[in-house]
Amino acid sequence: MRRSFVIVQQRCFSDHILNVERRNFAKYLEMNSPKTLNALSLKMMDNLINEISSLSVDDKCVVIKSSSKHFSAGHDLKELKQNEACSQASAVFTRCKELMTALKLAPVPVIAVIDGVALAGGCQLAASCDMVLASRKASFGLPGIKIGLFCTTPAVPVVRCLPTKLTFEMLCTGEPVCAETAFKHGLVNKIADGSEQLHEMCDELVAKIANHSREVIALGKSEFYNQLSKSTLEEAYNSATPVMTQNAELEQCQEGITAFFDKRKPKFSS
Template sequence: MRGHKALKSQRPRSQALHVLALQARGVSQAAPGRAGSSRWGRVGVRAPPLTRGGPGEPEPRLRPWGGNSPCPGPGPGSETRRNIVLSNPKKRNALSLAMLKSLQSDILHDADSNDLKVIIISAEGPVFSSGHDLKELTEEQGRDYHAEVFQTCSKVMMHIRNHPVPVIAMVNGLATAAGCQLVASCDIAVASDKSSFATPGVNIGLFCSTPGVALARAVPRKVALEMLFTGEPISAQEALLHGLLSKVVPEAELQEETMRIARKIASLSRPVVSLGKATFYKQLPQDLGTAYYLTSQAMVDNLALRDGQEGITAFLQKRKPVWSHEPA
């Protein structure tokens, strides 16, 4: 947000960062770990267990917001939002094995907690992510290590798809290869107008086959194949036109617009949103009849939720609903 004074930390620059921020009345419920102050209240930092990557790969560390990192802003009905920041700009936020494992840990942490309503993934520096760390893909690392890199990356993307809460990508810069895959895998993607996207692996002899999985499910087939066959980037406006992005805004408005969407989602019933997300992806590959059958059953299940009835009752009584967030 404009005017926000970023937290300063004495910790080394990390590869991935995870912040749980509770804006409600400036109260923090931080787990053991370092905590700092911000204009929005207390900010707690949890340090989940991380796994060391390949040879010579430093273990990722987690730290409070700093530098040009985005900061969650306040708002009516604000709930818990998890902000995950790719924080290795000197290496163009490459998705090393260590980074991927850190990202996986942060995404899965307390996934079933009713306090968690939305996740935002962003990055420091001019590159959102350049994709895999090519130093890990040399012959010296070996086939087994290569397999672990791609399998871990695939798991991260599937965790996003299967996560019970919406995951938003906030992009301000270049996203290539697995970085583009990460954007395509998120439920919502908001980007600045200076952002661009590419799957350039073919230019160095490594076809972007795994990024193509997410890309093909986000944009039309011919658009995906042109990106994969040529490696040429597309602009943010082109990405919006083809469905890779939800919105494109001026850079100065990126954080504000992303947080507006996050606050709106966070103000709603978690079990209703969670059921809706799961149902949407479940029906997507089905034929029309099966899709309507699945979604009809889901709407019946939705009505059985306490919040399903609360919302209807509140509407009929012309009042705002009071969500319990009770699961089925």
């Protein structure tokens, strides 16, 4: 069932660093700090966490993008200067961990849309999303080593998307990889030729997700990442089997099965 593209809500935070828009059953979070290349300051991370943690029942997807050319250049180095004391660095990296965890715990798919650079914490943000769409202008890097700061925490999700040796090369050289390389190795889902096609691609993906049951996707996403954490195939199946049984007994699934035999489109209530 195709959903119409209707703008439900638009707003900007008073500091203008994050714009929020709801349309087509999706919540769009647009980072809007071009002068800092959308640095993941404490304020930016707080805003992102608050929005991801306050989804409505009508939000079937979250899209994180940029209002300007670049996605994010990572942490705000002003917050990591020594005169801010060690506690500030701890607060920054702890908050960052909370943001990346919130993305995985969100009950709906989170999509990153990247048309420029995604560096350090920005690359971490992209890799922590469930799906990544990028234009051919996009690049992904872990350049912290260039200022004497190894990208230890950004590497956590990146190495779970890219091969170990490629990730370690990025960490040790600080050199980025292009969108094609990121796509080839699994960090990027799809590549667009330009900005316009990139946003059309995003809207199409959101529309496809919005056609399906939010309840079922929430259950499936949670177990998808849970079974991935298991150390053996048997443990993964032991975790996934009761969840799929639970899913089969849901009203949404029974409606889908009935619709299949009735040769009609299912009408999901949620």
